[in-house]
Amino acid sequence: MSVLVTGGAGYIGSHMVLELLDAGEKVVVIDNLSTGYHWAVAPGADLVVADIADTDVVRQTIRDHDVNAIIHFAGSIVVPESVADPLGYYLNNTVKSRGLIAAAVECGVKNFIFSSTAAVYGNPKENPVTETAELAPMSPYGSSKLMTEIMLTDTSRAHDFRFVALRYFNVAGADYKGRSGQSTPKATHLIKVACETAVGKRGQMEVFGTDYPTSDGTCIRDYIQVNDLAAAHRAALKYLRSGGASEIFNCGYSKGYSVHEVIAAVKRASGNDFKVVLSPRRAGDPAAIVAASSKVRDALGWTPQHDNLDEIVLQALNWERGVDRLKASAT
Ligand SMILES: NC(=O)c1ccc[n+]([C@@H]2O[C@H](COP(=O)([O-])OP(=O)(O)OC[C@H]3O[C@@H](n4cnc5c(N)ncnc54)[C@H](O)[C@@H]3O)[C@@H](O)[C@H]2O)c1
Numbered sequence: 324m325s326v327l328v329t330g331g332a333g334y335i336g337s338h339m340v341l342e343l344l345d346a347g348e349k350v351v352v353i354d355n356l357s358t359g360y361h362w363a364v365a366p367g368a369d370l371v372v373a374d375i376a377d378t379d380v381v382r383q384t385i386r387d388h389d390v391n392a393i394i395h396f397a398g399s400i401v402v403p404e405s406v407a408d409p410l411g412y413y414l415n416n417t418v419k420s421r422g423l424i425a426a427a428v429e430c431g432v433k434n435f436i437f438s439s440t441a442a443v444y445g446n447p448k449e450n451p452v453t454e455t456a457e458l459a460p461m462s463p464y465g466s467s468k469l470m471t472e473i474m475l476t477d478t479s480r481a482h483d484f485r486f487v488a489l490r491y492f493n494v495a496g497a498d499y500k501g502r503s504g505q506s507t508p509k510a511t512h513l514i515k516v517a518c519e520t521a522v523g524k525r526g527q528m529e530v531f532g533t534d535y536p537t538s539d540g541t542c543i544r545d546y547i548q549v550n551d552l553a554a555a556h557r558a559a560l561k562y563l564r565s566g567g568a569s570e571i572f573n574c575g576y577s578k579g580y581s582v583h584e585v586i587a588a589v590k591r592a593s594g595n596d597f598k599v600v601l602s603p604r605r606a607g608d609p610a611a612i613v614a615a616s617s618k619v620r621d622a623l624g625w626t627p628q629h630d631n632l633d634e635i636v637l638q639a640l641n642w643e644r645g646v647d648r649l650k651a652s653a654t
């Protein structure tokens with residue numbers, strides 16, 4: 324029996340593969356390497372280089388590897404890009420997920436875990452935001468993920484098929500053992516951009532918006548460390564395998580940090596007082612979003628191990644310093 328990880332060559336997926344291998348699971352990855360890397364897939368896992376839209380390959384992989392659970396990370400992830408190219412996002416995130424879910428049902432795979440996002444909430448009326456809050460995505464990215472959640476809910480009602488959708492808040496940091504990290508090309512995420520600036524890959528960075536109704540005027544987010552997030556998926560896998568009902572859980576720490584606070588943490592960790600430019604707001608950014616996390620803690624017994632912004636930033640910084648060497652040695 325194996326677990327199929329789609330998008331397992333990407334940032335979060337590569338950490339999931341490590342988490343599963345560490346737990347003694349057999350793992351097969353399907354990834355088209357559009358933003359992922361061959362070298363990011365741990366050697367203990369099999370990699371099938373294919374698009375999830377190729378459902379013949381998906382079905383064959385499920386059968387060849389006796390797959391009994393799918394963890395679905397493959398997708399497009401940049402909010403502003405989704406505003407510019409909504410149909411591209413609905414294709415890659417929604418239409419292709421539909422094909423994958425159909426292949427799972429056809430092949431009798433009953434357990435499915437989906438990478439959803441806090442972006443389904445849009446700009447929440449209250450923080451921390453609970454799973455029952457109004458769903459009002461502010462971008463095609465958020466809508467494309469919400470539509471997949473809806474497909475999963477309807478499919479689980481019609482078939483012998485159960486799912487867990489995990490709504491990630493802001494994923495950050497790198498493997499605590501240094502085996503993987505974020506290598507996304509042209510990264511847009513705050514901690515990644517700040518670390519690239521700290522190590523001199525960028526001359527400066529921007530703060531998008533200083534006039535939000537928050538303590539220091541910059542946006543507030545809940546940053547969850549990537550190994551902790553992978554551990555939540557493994558807890559969800561155990562839950563589904565033991566017969567748990569389909570569920571949706573937030574994944575965050577219930578703690579918010581402002582953009583200024585995050586940049587200060589990166590400056591502290593790097594010892595580099597790099598240049599920061601104050602810029603206008605970025606389209607589509609909610610002012611503040613922080614997860615209510617008691618549901619995932621109670622139902623899955625999830626207990627974070629890396630809930631510390633300084634640790635998260637240091638991991639990201641160490642990864643940034645070493646990643647080019649790693650990439651070069653793999654090519
Ligand atoms: N990074 C975050 O903060 C965050 C937050 C919420 C949700 N998510 C979700 O988590 C998932 C993983 O995100 P990530 O940060 O690791 O991004 P990533 O870009 O590093 O990983 C995505 C992986 O999927 C692959 N892929 C994309 N489209 C594919 C397709 N059609 N067929 C096969 N492979 C395909 C890419 O090559 C890449 O390896 C995404 O679904 C994303 O929406 C991420």
Ligand SMILES: O=c1ccn([C@@H]2O[C@H](COP(=O)(O)OP(=O)(O)O[C@H]3O[C@H](CO)[C@H](O)[C@H](O)[C@H]3O)[C@@H](O)[C@H]2O)c(=O)[nH]1
Nearest residue numbers: 400440441442492493511512513516529530531542582605
């Ligand atoms: O160079 C930068 C990059 C980001 N920011 C700010 O930092 C905050 C966090 O931005 P990120 O781009 O790191 O993350 P987002 O909150 O926009 O989005 C992330 O979290 C969302 C859920 O909250 C989605 O899941 C999405 O996929 C994921 O990218 C925002 O206020 C953004 O404007 C800057 O000021 N400068």
